Every structure is written in C-alpha cells, then in structure tokens.
Amino acid sequence: MNIFTKKNELKTYLNSLSKSKKIGFVPTMGALHQGHLSLLSESLKNNDLTVLSIFVNPTQFNNSEDLEKYPRTLEKDIDLVKKLSKDILIFSPSIEEIYEGNTTSNSYHYDGLENQMEGKQRPGHFDGVGTILTKLFTIIQPYQAYFGEKDFQQLQIVKKLVKNYNIPVIINGCPIHRETNGLAMSSRNERLSKEAREEAAIIFKILNEARIFFQNHSSTETITLVENEFSKHSNFKLEYFEIADEETLSPCITKEDNKEYRGFIAVFIEDIRLIDNISMK
16 A cells, blocks of 8 residues: 655656546545545546545644644554555645645635635635645646535535636535434544434434425524424534525525525534534425
8 A cells, every 4th residue: 555645756656657547536634434435435436546635634724622633543544444445545744745834725715605604603714625625636636536425515615616726626525424323424523422422313313304394394494493402402502504505505595496405504512513414305
C-alpha cells in the first residue's frame, strides 16, 4: 500500500501513471467508518486508481475546541483501508505541507448555498471546505470524487464549487450509511458514550416521523412537531431543523409539487454536534 505525506511525491507518482488511467478520489478527515469505506468501494468499482486523503482541515472549523477534539485515528484508518483493498493510495499530509505556513481560507461563492443552515451556524466553514478541496483537486487531479449524503449541504456546495470555478472533476453523492439503530455514521460518533450513542437513535426516528407528517402538513407545522419532540428529550439540544429545497437549499415556505424537499437537522448530545438529513418524499 502506498502512503504519501508529501504533495510533490504524490504528484510525481501520479504523473508517472498512464494519462488514460481514471483516478477516483475520496477526501476525508479520518476516523473512518463504514460510510467512508462505501465511498472507497464505489471508487474502486468505477476507476483505475483510488486515492484517499486523510486530513483534519483546520480552516473549516470555527470552533477551536471542536478541532482539538476531532478524533484522529490514522493507524486504525490505515488498517481498515488495507482490509478493503491494498491498492488504495493514501495521502495524509501535515497542516504545514498543505498550507505552507498560511493556514487561512480563500473566499468562495456558491450562489447562496453557503448562507443556509450550516453556513449560518458555522461562519467561514464552507470557505474552508472550498479551500482544502481546491488544493486537493489540484494535487490529485481526479477524474471523479465521492462524497456522502450525510453532509448533503456540503455535497451541493462541492457541486457548485466545481461548476463555478471550472474544476474538471465529476462529483458523486453516495447514500447515508447508518448504524443498526438508525444513527447516521459519523466520525464524531466516536466521541459519544455508549449510552448517548444508543440514545441518539431518536434523531433518525424523529426525522422519519417528520417525513410522514410533512405529507399532509405545512413545513411550519412539521418544524413545530420536531421541536416539540426534542423538547421531550432533555439530553438533546436542537440547534435547528429546516425543510429546504434540495437544489437551492432555500427554506420551504409553501410546498410546491415540482420541488424535492429535504429535512436537515443539527443537534447536540454530550456537547457533541451531530447532523443528519432525510428526503421528505
């Protein structure tokens, strides 16, 4: 298995390959789980070479404590990847290697997608996402890249990034992977106690209740339902629940038959922030 920490060494290796080889790319911040492995499996099926990046990107954190506590499990991650395929190339650079002493974000515009939900709650977050992906796309030059739908807003942001900034890569969204109790798989789940991890099943349960309720009720009524349900669970703090147009991410004010809607949620348990989403079909 090839593991690179230096971008020039990675670029040299990739440039030595035949130009006809299709490179699939899975960018991650590590603490890998089955959701990440499913992205890698999809890339392995559809490309000649798969590159996985493991890099906890400081510029997409607006909370220094969250950055400090983000799980870092590189050795375990490498073992997981080896079990899946020894042909996957891993890029795990240092902050200095990526940012060269200037750990700041560039400014990106995503036609307003960045002003909704996560953008409201985490100022500068999507500038950080755009900055690191632009750097990684430039280094790796993939044919296509894979992102999970758990971060659905991010997926739409990345699609807008490559369109607005003419980056030649195909972006693929892949289904959310869930634990057996319905909790969306996330690297942050590793920070939850066993009890909280079990209790967090309520998030997906309430999302499903909202999806069913929404069929015959307004978005305002559905949001109220979710808020009321979480008020019954004192261990949780609901940050937001919004129903939005899947394409524009604009809040649903009045339902329209020709639009696809999705419910988005952010909730705290044990001071750990979890996000999830569900199609409101």
